[in-house]
Amino acid sequence: MQFELRTQVIEPTRKTFSHLVRRYGDRPASRYEEGTIDLQAVTNFHYRPLWDPSREIYSPDYSVLKLTDVYAYTDPRQFYYAPYVTARADLHEAFGSTLDYLEKRGMFDRLPPAWSSLVQDILLPLRHYEAAAQMISSAAARFGWGATITQCAAYAAFDRIGNAQMLSRVGISFGGGSADCLDLAKTAWIEADTWQPLRKLVEETLAERDWGKALIALDTMDRVLYTLFYTHLDDVAIASGAGSYSLVAQHFSSWFADQRRWLDALIKAWVADPEHGATNAAAISQTALAALGEIHEALCPVASAADALIDDNCHITLDTTVAQVRDAYAALGVNLEA
Amino acid sequence: MTIAPKAARKLTMKQRYSALTRDLDWEPSYVPAEELFPYTRFEGIKIHDWSKWEDPFRLTVDAYAKYQAEKDKRLYAVLDGFAQSQGHLSLTDASYLNAMKLFLQGVTPLEYQAHRNFAYLSRHLNGPGPRFASLCQSLDEMRHAQTEIHTLSNYNKYYSGFHDYLHMHDRVWYLSVPKSFFDDALSAGPFEFLIAIGFSFEYLLTNLLFVPFMSGASFNGDLPTMTFGFSAQSDESRHMTLGLEAIKFLLEQDEDNVPIVQHWIDKWFWRGYRVTALVAQMLDYMLPRKVMSWKEAFELYFEQQMLGGLFQDLAFYGIRPPRDVEKAIQEKDYISHQAYWILYQFSHAAAFTTSVPSDEHLDWLEEQYPDTFPTYRKLWDKERKNVENGGRHFVRGLPQLCQVCQIPMGFTEADDPFIQCQRETIFEGERYNFCSDGCKNIFDHEPVKFRQSWLPVHQIYQGNCGAADLPGVLQWYGMQPGDGGEYLGSVDHENWLAWHDMAETTGGN
Numbered sequence: 001m002q003f004e005l006r007t008q009v010i011e012p013t014r015k016t017f018s019h020l021v022r023r024y025g026d027r028p029a030s031r032y033e034e035g036t037i038d039l040q041a042v043t044n045f046h047y048r049p050l051w052d053p054s055r056e057i058y059s060p061d062y063s064v065l066k067l068t069d070v071y072a073y074t075d076p077r078q079f080y081y082a083p084y085v086t087a088r089a090d091l092h093e094a095f096g097s098t099l100d101y102l103e104k105r106g107m108f109d110r111l112p113p114a115w116s117s118l119v120q121d122i123l124l125p126l127r128h129y130e131a132a133a134q135m136i137s138s139a140a141a142r143f144g145w146g147a148t149i150t151q152c153a154a155y156a157a158f159d160r161i162g163n164a165q166m167l168s169r170v171g172i173s174f175g176g177g178s179a180d181c182l183d184l185a186k187t188a189w190i191e192a193d194t195w196q197p198l199r200k201l202v203e204e205t206l207a208e209r210d211w212g213k214a215l216i217a218l219d220t221m222d223r224v225l226y227t228l229f230y231t232h233l234d235d236v237a238i239a240s241g242a243g244s245y246s247l248v249a250q251h252f253s254s255w256f257a258d259q260r261r262w263l264d265a266l267i268k269a270w271v272a273d274p275e276h277g278a279t280n281a282a283a284i285s286q287t288a289l290a291a292l293g294e295i296h297e298a299l300c301p302v303a304s305a306a307d308a309l310i311d312d313n314c315h316i317t318l319d320t321t322v323a324q325v326r327d328a329y330a331a332l333g334v335n336l337e338a
Numbered sequence: 339m340t341i342a343p344k345a346a347r348k349l350t351m352k353q354r355y356s357a358l359t360r361d362l363d364w365e366p367s368y369v370p371a372e373e374l375f376p377y378t379r380f381e382g383i384k385i386h387d388w389s390k391w392e393d394p395f396r397l398t399v400d401a402y403a404k405y406q407a408e409k410d411k412r413l414y415a416v417l418d419g420f421a422q423s424q425g426h427l428s429l430t431d432a433s434y435l436n437a438m439k440l441f442l443q444g445v446t447p448l449e450y451q452a453h454r455n456f457a458y459l460s461r462h463l464n465g466p467g468p469r470f471a472s473l474c475q476s477l478d479e480m481r482h483a484q485t486e487i488h489t490l491s492n493y494n495k496y497y498s499g500f501h502d503y504l505h506m507h508d509r510v511w512y513l514s515v516p517k518s519f520f521d522d523a524l525s526a527g528p529f530e531f532l533i534a535i536g537f538s539f540e541y542l543l544t545n546l547l548f549v550p551f552m553s554g555a556s557f558n559g560d561l562p563t564m565t566f567g568f569s570a571q572s573d574e575s576r577h578m579t580l581g582l583e584a585i586k587f588l589l590e591q592d593e594d595n596v597p598i599v600q601h602w603i604d605k606w607f608w609r610g611y612r613v614t615a616l617v618a619q620m621l622d623y624m625l626p627r628k629v630m631s632w633k634e635a636f637e638l639y640f641e642q643q644m645l646g647g648l649f650q651d652l653a654f655y656g657i658r659p660p661r662d663v664e665k666a667i668q669e670k671d672y673i674s675h676q677a678y679w680i681l682y683q684f685s686h687a688a689a690f691t692t693s694v695p696s697d698e699h700l701d702w703l704e705e706q707y708p709d710t711f712p713t714y715r716k717l718w719d720k721e722r723k724n725v726e727n728g729g730r731h732f733v734r735g736l737p738q739l740c741q742v743c744q745i746p747m748g749f750t751e752a753d754d755p756f757i758q759c760q761r762e763t764i765f766e767g768e769r770y771n772f773c774s775d776g777c778k779n780i781f782d783h784e785p786v787k788f789r790q791s792w793l794p795v796h797q798i799y800q801g802n803c804g805a806a807d808l809p810g811v812l813q814w815y816g817m818q819p820g821d822g823g824e825y826l827g828s829v830d831h832e833n834w835l836a837w838h839d840m841a842e843t844t845g846g847n
Contacts, residue, residue: 012496
């Protein structure tokens with residue numbers, strides 16, 4: 001016996017919207033495609049911006065990095081708003097559970113003293129780095145060309161402020177429910193010698209008006225920073241009985257793996273572009289090379305401070321990571337040899 | 339080494355929110371602040387203390403993601419169910435969808451524009467409080483653009499007029515009205531955008547611009563759009579509080595801001611109000627089942643709530659009601675009739691259909707507009723005779739457009755329904771035409787900006803729209819047979835009748 005539900009069948013006249021039929025042929029489109037492709041206006045703008053009359057409201061010329069057909073690039077995660085917020089609701093719920101556990105078991109109090117200092121001196125100041133990363137990503141969300149790229153950048157911007165809030169919640173928890181530890185971390189970010197090279201680099205990256213170059217610079221910094229603090233130190237923490245550091249770090253490293261997916265695909269698309277590929281590769285190479293040198297230098301005092309606390313080889317890991325980032329760029333078709 | 343203090347002072351909710359948002363900010367010292375925030379000085383607005391910004395809502399990223407994910411889950415379940423059950427057949431009539439065609443073509447692209455420019459504010463405002471609030475709104479606006487597309491996507495599969503809304507938004511004559519409105523806001527500075535969109539669009543006029551579509555949906559069996567409307571409600575109330583905080587913040591920061599803000603209120607009231615002409619005709623003419631008349635909506639949502647409420651509060655800051663508000667009040671008696679009459683005559687070049695209102699509909703209009711409608715009723719009586727004689731009226735020429743609002747110049751003087759209102763300004767030897775004093779005032783204040791307007795009719799004459807003849811231009815617009823013209827006998831109308839016959843004969847529906 002079969003379950004037979006009679007319904008009125010009406011053949012649809014169209015499978016999807018015309019602009020998608022022109023691009024993909026006459027086939028049903030996904031919600032990602034309907035919600036993203038061609039969403040940004042590209043022509044017949046009415047007025048030039050008062051804040052930059054030399055350009056249109058949207059223009060490919062806000063960056064040297066360009067795609068001939070911007071919608072040849074799509075987000076490998078196929079994130080439109082609903083799946084994006086659903087994924088992030090899961091991420092934050094998992095992080096919340098971790099934090100509950102750490103609090104319930106008094107895990108921050110049980111950290112070895114050196115690791116306690118590392119959380120205070122090294123981990124918490126990074127919330128300011130994340131806040132700047134939001135602003136850099138937001139600039140790409142506004143000035144980028146094409147809704148696939150800008151959508152990724154917009155979600156990344158929200159992710160970064162989310163990361164800053166996760167670090168802040170660690171700080172509040174670590175400070176026994178007060179903001180004292182966050183205040184100390186902020187003072188360190190603004191005043192301590194350890195952080196000044198990184199803060200300077202961050203401020204300079206914020207001042208970069210080319211959203212594409214700023215995104216590459218930030219990503220280059222992220223690659224080194226995330227590897228060092230959230231992958232390498234995660235391993236060391238486990239070996240050193242600092243399990244709570246590891247429990248926190250896992251959420252950041254898994255977020256970063258997700259971030260890599262859209263950015264690596266974008267870099268590949270830039271480099272492979274039939275018309276702009278060579279120019280893009282050169283600009284990415286130049287920007288990433290400079291950023292890599294700068295982040296290497298800027299993180300030296302931070303690595304030293306970490307080494308002084310936990311007697312590790314952060315310094316060596318930093319050097320290795322920088323070399324790995326070069327390789328990673330090479331795998332994407334960008335040569336970073338000086 | 340630092341040891342976390344024991345028995346520390348617990349944070350209040352407000353302190354905690356501050357620690358998670360604005361406390362992330364710091365004063366730059368390696369790069370001058372003017373270089374990091376280059377766009378917040380040229381408009382003349384003076385901000386002395388960004389920390390005085392009161393957070394309009396306290397939503398952290400984790401809570402935001404959780405609530406929004408739950409809301410979307412419910413919304414998409416409704417959309418899927420409606421599509422699966424051929425829910426479109428239970429609309430009041432296929433002609434109802436003209437309102438939604440206008441919405442998808444005219445409003446959805448604006449949600450996307452708002453998404454992009456709130457991202458601009460989340461980067462370029464100096465204060466971390468408003469930056470974070472803007473970031474949340476930027477995401478919300480993306481949500482609205484996409485959920486609207488997904489909500490209306492199912493109708494596109496069965497009905498005309500929806501299929502090329504993005505292409506049309508950038509080209510078609512009546513869509514340059516909303517497009518130029520938002521382009522105007524995006525090309526302004528960050529503070530003007532806050533007043534234009536955050537305050538004027540999202541607060542002052544939202545019940546006249548956005549909400550009527552949602553109410554129309556609920557009265558006409560459009561469950562998906564109504565569900566979208568409810569789902570957007572909590573986002574919208576955040577946007578409203580942001581808009582209100584924005585204006586208060588600017589006014590409280592410096593007295594010199596008051597005249598600048600007053601000018602923006604004057605400008606953006608009229609800009610937004612002119613866009614509502616499209617909503618006015620939708621409310622009065624496009625809904626098979628009426629919600630309320632434009633006049634009633636205007637009196638309730640604008641005269642009572644805004645003039646009677648909001649502007650009483652703003653008087654404290656030295657802000658008076660918008661300059662041309664009296665004209666808008668006068669127009670409430672006739673603007674919808676004139677706007678629909680324009681669209682009726684030009685719908686052969688539009689992606690929606692129009693028709694002569696039924697007797698019952700005309701009676702309703704006369705009840706709503708006892709003083710003015712008898713004049714317009716004569717017009718419809720005459721047109722009905724034309725239709726009966728096979729001469730349905732379409733204007734074959736191209737209309738003159740207002741240089742600012744871009745609506746065809748079909749509005750009249752308030753005291754005479756037969757005298758077209760026309761104003762003009764000569765600027766650097768060129769003559770510019772306006773539909774009203776409101777639009778002329780806006781031009782006169784920013785002639786260099788508004789002479790740039792991409793006027794669809796001028797563009798056709800200049801040969802920039804694919805062809806010099808109507809069929810060629812319609813092709814360039816992306817129009818397909820059935821998109822526009824008369825509703826009776828249209829593709830949608832024929833399909834609707836056939837589908838309902840089918841439903842009757844098979845015992846469905």
